Amino acid sequence: MSRSPVSHETRIVDQFTRWAKPFAELPIHADAESMAQTVSACSVTKGMKVLDVACGPGIVACGLALTGADVTGVDLTPAMIEQARLRARKAGVSVKYQIGNAQHLPFEADSFDRVVTRYSFHHMQEPSEILAEMVRVCRPDGRIIVIDATPTPDCQAHYDLAETLRDRSHTSALTLQQLLLMGTDAGLFPLETQQYRLESRLQDQVAPEDWSALKAMFVEDIASGQDRLGLGAWNAEDGIHFYFPISIVVWRKNC
Template sequence: MSDSYTPHNQRIIDQFTRWAKPFAELPIHAEAESLREVIAACDATDAMTVLDVACGPGIVACALAQQGAHVTAIDLTPAMIEQATSRAAHSEIAVTFQVGDARNLSFQTGIFDRVVTRYSFHHMEDPRAVLAEMIRVCRPGGRLIVVDATPAPEAQAGYDQAEKLRDPSHTSALTVSQLLSLGHEAGLSHVLTSQYRLESRLEDQVVPEDWSTLKAMFLEDIAGGQDRLGMGAWQADDGIRFHFPISIVVWTKLEH
């Protein structure tokens, strides 16, 4: 087994191979307003070089390429790269996609103007190491953008419990403070932090065999009224609905 294919990485590949097509087609992942916020945070002007780490079905990569950026995008799961390549081809967008491990980026030091990752850090066993690799390949003065779920500190344990049941490749969702600390410890200069919520229906986010357990967990949380899971869940006419609490954190790499 190579370093890239640790047991945890294999869980990621297994999960997202199974979910590649439905994941790519879920409207929540391309929701217009939140995607605009992410693209604005990247601030990638025409002809900039951008790396999208753990790109999934290529939604952010394609949106950045449409802005005129020269985009390279990697993902650990070949099935996700297939979805991303298909998306770009369908829209006639030029993006370079390749299978790759976020912990060991196969790029020279300091070659990208922007390095972005969206909805990936909660899958990482060592997000600090992933951020270090993102910093390495970013040019001095360049911008790093991390977008991920950030539960409130008091709900972090409950959030992780629910997410690990829903997605076995989940490790832990960092709080905003924890995420900001990673950048501070790495010597990055903080640019901005913004937040948004993504509404979803629970049944759209879980495989059938896990549905009954997760449904019971969410119903208990709704009945308790304490929001122990940190998702503000409620019972709607079409089932259980909830919000993913998302933060965008932007830093610049200092010039030495």
């Protein structure tokens, strides 16, 4: 009798249950400069209704709540929601958190002024379906913001391979062109694209699944001098460092 394959959702919840606390505590996830850029790109005003999809430990949700927005966060992994509640308590803000699947957002159509998701699309098997759900729950003329790693077309395959060695719930990181096309296909009007690079140290990567293979890939990439990973990796005194290439894309939902 063959064993049933592990579903992608189970893989996500397993991974992020183990990672919830270290992910919440890793400083780069709350890096001040990128957070300021993120909050500014969301352009929220006091009282605006905002949804953070796949909110994880609520870093973006809390950042937006601190500006006075009325924020809701939804995530598939209960341990992440637990971390998110802790963070909101510590920050002294009120955020409505709930467990839920981004594939079927548990909200009425046209409910939010802003719908944002950060670092989640590369975990999705069908990111276009998640985007369609984000569009559904956003009010006409509201904004949808997607923030994620966007490798260049030349580096996408190598990047995905390295990320899969780090994290089995990685599916594929879209290139910026693919992400923008997805927005066009969803009927969205592009307002703004920004980019930032997030410096990270390889050994700080939360619980890599296959550490030796991942390290070997970086060592080879640095030795080749070709940057096939597109991460600009280098050897420093305290280990291998590299940059995550992140894009912020802001769209308007047409009336």
